[in-house]
Each structure stands twice: as structure tokens, then as C-alpha cells.
Amino acid sequence: MKKIFMIVFIVLFAFAIVIAGIGYSVSAPGYSGEPSGNFDGTKFLNGEGYEEKSSRELIKWLLTREPGKWTEKTEADVTFGKKTANRISDSSQVIT
Structure with a gap:
């Protein structure tokens, strides 16, 4: 039974690695x-007074x-x- 769980774990792990590799290879650069006011050349920055929040803080905010x-x-x-108009003649054009 242990051997089956190990095989399933290895297969799932390999599948996850393959999916991550495919995602990485097809992602845009x-x-x-x-550089500008909110961009340092490689990373976008928050404006004055805004702090970067963590995923944990996002989940907490969503729940509370x-x-x-x-x-x-x-x-x-x-x-x-x-x-x-209900009917439009050929000579007129109506853009809604």
C-alpha cells in the first residue's frame, strides 16, 4: 500500500513539474x-502611502x-x- 501511495505521489509531482514547465515556456517575457515615477526599469512600484500587501492579508480582507x-x-x-428609429433607410446610418 505504501508503494502505491509513493507511485501516485511521484506521478502527481512529475505532472505538476511538467505543467509548471509548460506554463513557464509559453509565458510572455x-x-x-x-524608469519612470512608478517603474524602476524592472519592477512596478506602489505610489506614495501604499504598502504592498501579502497573500495572507488579501485572504484575511476577503473573509472579514x-x-x-x-x-x-x-x-x-x-x-x-x-x-x-424602428426602420432605417439605406441612406442613413445610426450608431448606438
Whole structure:
């Protein structure tokens, strides 16, 4: 039984390595260019006052966030554009 688990583990590990290798080989190269305010030539940087967050902090935020109140819109709150003609002749063009 141990031998079967070991074989399954090796096959799954090899499969993961192959998938990662294929993903790496077909990925586009990273961007490199002239440095600017938010780019140092190889890496994009956050603006002033913004700290980089970890994946753990993202998951924590997703699980503990409190969404704002959803307000319903009525038809009176929404405006619509002018209705287009039912039939358009060959000489006119309507772009909506």
C-alpha cells in the first residue's frame, strides 16, 4: 500500500513539474523599459502611502470585509438615451 501511495505521489509531482514547465515556456517575457515615477526599469512600484500587501492579508480582507450598503435604483433614478428609429433607410446610418 505504501508503494502505491509513493507511485501516485511521484506521478502527481512529475505532472505538476511538467505543467509548471509548460506554463513557464509559453509565458510572455517580463516588461523592461525606461524608469519612470512608478517603474524602476524592472519592477512596478506602489505610489506614495501604499504598502504592498501579502497573500495572507488579501485572504484575511476577503473573509472579514464589510461591504457597503446596496442602494436600489428605481426607473426614475436612471436616464436613458433617445430611442432609435424602428426602420432605417439605406441612406442613413445610426450608431448606438
